[in-house]
Amino acid sequence: MVKEIKNLKQFSKSAEKFEGAHLLCPGCAHGMIVREVLNAVDGPVVLGNSTGCLEVSTAVYPYTSWDVPWIHIGFENGSTAVAGAEAMYKALAKKGKYNGQKPKFVAFGGDGATYDIGFQWISGCFERGHDMTYICLDNEVYANTGGQRSGSTPIGASTSTTPAGKVSYGKKERKKDILFVMAAHGSPYVAQVAPNKWKDMNKKIKQAIDTQGPTFINAMSACTTEWRFDSNQTVEVSDLAVDSLVFPLFEIINGTEVKITYRPKNIVPVRDYLGAQGRFKHLFKPENEHIIEQFQKDVDARWEYLQRREEAKV
């Protein structure tokens, strides 16, 4: 059963399991998401972290920002580290060597660690049905290593390995549709969230963590450094992303049932979202305008598809 979510007042009084002392960039959405995740968990939690911005910013020996058990192995295997810990919990509980409250098992990874290098490991964990939640901090770029393209980077974005230039408009390929890929594993719950839609996000995270089995959250994490916007604009840019439907908020139950959880009252044109970020600046040159049109078409088609899937209930 999903418990009552905390209101803002309760949230502000919650015990801090993630210290404010960390090295994330000012304006980075990762911190907001992590705090909300930890506030959504009641009871003990074991966290895993793949190599990436969050990992390098929060556990720099001899310091740690984590007041919960936390493990990092490599770039690709944060999911499997958590799966291993979950297996150990099961073994010890079965043998009567662990008698405490059943812990929650949560893994964090960036989009590189999720869409690309770590995909096999996540897929394996989901196929085996470990009782864990995997949360992708999706900032659509390898932000930790200097802004290279990932499988999550949208078409048209200028990155350090797909820089816009005289003959290139930036990245040529579309973003991988990770949510449906994960749903296809038969996961009981996958959802897309954004930290600006706070209640929606908190509810979904709670649902994911409290659901038995492997669950997946794709959390949009606006990156002030690589998306190139001012560090006080994180929530505004995030609002544009969900209101333009570039990053629609929805969930998929038991691998098939699509539910849209947020419908913008006023849908914003995609160009407003793109225009707010330096990484898409070159698209507004006349020779690249067709990419903006293409982007809008893609977003419209996907929104149409989501609505039909929701209606069809299959």
Added chain:
Amino acid sequence: MASAVELQEIEVWDGNMAASHALRQAQIDVVAAYPITPSTPIVQNYGSFVSNGYVDGEFVMVESEHAAMSACVGAAAAGGRVATATSSQGFALMVEVLYQASGMRLPIVLNLVNRALASPLNIHGDHSDMYLGRDAGWINLCTCNPQEAYDFNLMAFRIAEDMEVRIPTIVNQDGFLSSHTAQNVRPLSDEVAYKFIGDYQSKNSLLDFNKPATYGAQAEEDWHFEHKAQLHSALMHSSRVIEKVFGEFAKLTGRKYNLIETYDIEDAEVAVFALGTTVESARVAAKNARKRGIKAGVATIRSFRPFPYAELGNALKNLKAIAIMDKSLPAGAMGALFNEVGTSLYQVKDSKHPILSNYIYGLGERDLTQVDLENIFKELQENAQAGKLTHPTQQFIGLRGPKLSFC
């Protein structure tokens, strides 16, 4: 509660079955594995133990060897007994995580059934994979036959989990020659075996929520060096614990192992130094060489990491000529063992160094015959009598085509 297995005083097991029973008797909490020849039967046998109620722990069949070691790391950090098995390419895929496991000082036990590395693809036994992981900060124990595969697995948990050590440990055995060769094995009863290994002692467990642990932090130039040096220091000192465990095992079973194992070396002038099943072949060849008037001996070591430099140097210093047998080829260099043995001898002060030669053999499990070994003893005798190397330093045995030698 898992059911016990009634074992005969003597069981006919191959090396894989012997290892599987040792893992079963250790009552491991989590085994995470991925099948690969020739180690596959270890996890298959273990799977049947799970299916038939002889094992209580979790058995996680993951999607790759890299994931197997990743799950082992997560499980070990969560505070329980952990083991896996692999070979060759699978081990190569694991190597990244091997460093992470040792860096976190997690006492995982890995059965490495030694096999060649591609390409060309080859499923048979040589020691290339063992050398690939030699610098990963794991204890590396070497065995010669199924009995030893069994014994060393039991001891590996004691060594790895010792509170002074806490270092992951590999038990090596030769692919096919040990892993698939059935021999008489004298097992311990389940009860005696478990009592010898003991309960797992947890340290900084992820499941200790009163004292949250951070595993796998980053440490740049200000701390990385200290972490690595501590691991090295613990590894170098772990030989004391290895010897202690060897001693306790001998008291229990009468089977005495030593860091340096020698055969007829006391009065020998020449000796073959090898690892794995070759040691047993070399003993036979040495015995025959003695019949022909060659004062022949054999030597091996039980832990390749930590490498027992001082002990080995002292054991070999009075020989006139030594053949160092490398069942792998570190391309572009002398054999890995050759370099280590040479280094050991140069640790001995005020000693006339024996003449060393390096034989590369058995790659992809090319046969090494008694005739080959007898020829090696002959060459050693020639070196000893001449007081100098009469052949090239590095030679290849059993290689087709033009004779290949270097230096």
